[in-house]
Amino acid sequence: MTPLLAAHDAGYLAFLEQAHNEWLAAGRKGDAIGYTFPVVHRRPLNPIRIDAKLGAYSYDAGTPIAAGTWESAYWSAQCALSGVQALAAGERYAFALCRPPGHHAGRDYMGGYCYLNNAAVAARHAQSLGLGPVAVLDIDYHHGNGTQDIFYKDPSVFFCSIHADPATDYPFYWGWEDERGLGEGEGTTLNLPLPRGTDGMAYRPALERALDAITAWGAGLLILSFGADTHSSDPICGFALEREDYIVLARMIAAIGIPTLIVMEGGYAVGDLGRNVASFLSGFPD
Helix, strand or coil: CHHHHCCCCHHHHHHHHHHHHHHHHCCCCCCECCCCCCCCCCCCCCCCCHHHHHHHCECCCCCCECCCHHHHHHHHHHHHHHHHHHHHCCCCEEEECCCCCCCCCECCEEECCECCCHHHHHHHHHHHCCCCCEEEEECCCCCCHHHHHHHCCCCCEEEEEEEECCCCCCCCCCCCCCCCCCHHHCCCEEEEEECCCCEHHHHHHHHHHHHHHHHHHCCCEEEEEECHHHECCCCCCCCEECHHHHHHHHHHHHCCCCCEEEEECCCCCHHHHHHHHHHHHHCCCC
């Protein structure tokens, strides 16, 4: 549990582990879903009823907790940690096939199908092993708001996200270009929103800018939040990347020459997902 606590609040972890049991104990059936969210004057209360806890520890109603959610999220994070261990053992690249994904989960909240932030857990573990300096690059279609939130005031981790413009796409309230970090962390967050319809050629300059910033910052290890929901066939997203584009993007990332852990995030074109991920991974050297 120690690696999880490096990225997440202890009370939140306890909630995740027990939430479905509490839901059933309250006489409910099916999945636990929040419906009341304290978005105004949020206070550090200690809610008792499961309905209140669900709202306190989440920001949307699209992230239900089922009977196996905690177990699935826990082992998804362990998968990312195993990837860090592979890098620590000398591998240049590792791929963590994480399900559920994680980049929308913050230190004490879930959202966007995400419960534990696999990339943030991996980044903190890498730091604990003396690896780095650590940068996180998020190339999912949606902004990695949870990852950003965890590191927003932290100058020791550089976070960059290339994503759909939040003016038009989830998560809407985060990922704007003027979000650059806060306090000591100011300048270690870089957001590069792109418009709907962005194809592979239009995507590459943003990736070049991100990689230049990561290199200039002095990263020694990269956590790459990869979402294949940027593909043209994805049913809920609006970019137009094709399978061959993923090879090009992967080669660009590999060219900066630092150890990289690829952490799986989104991707909803189920029929194309496996081939798209395989195409991306093929762009990294053996």
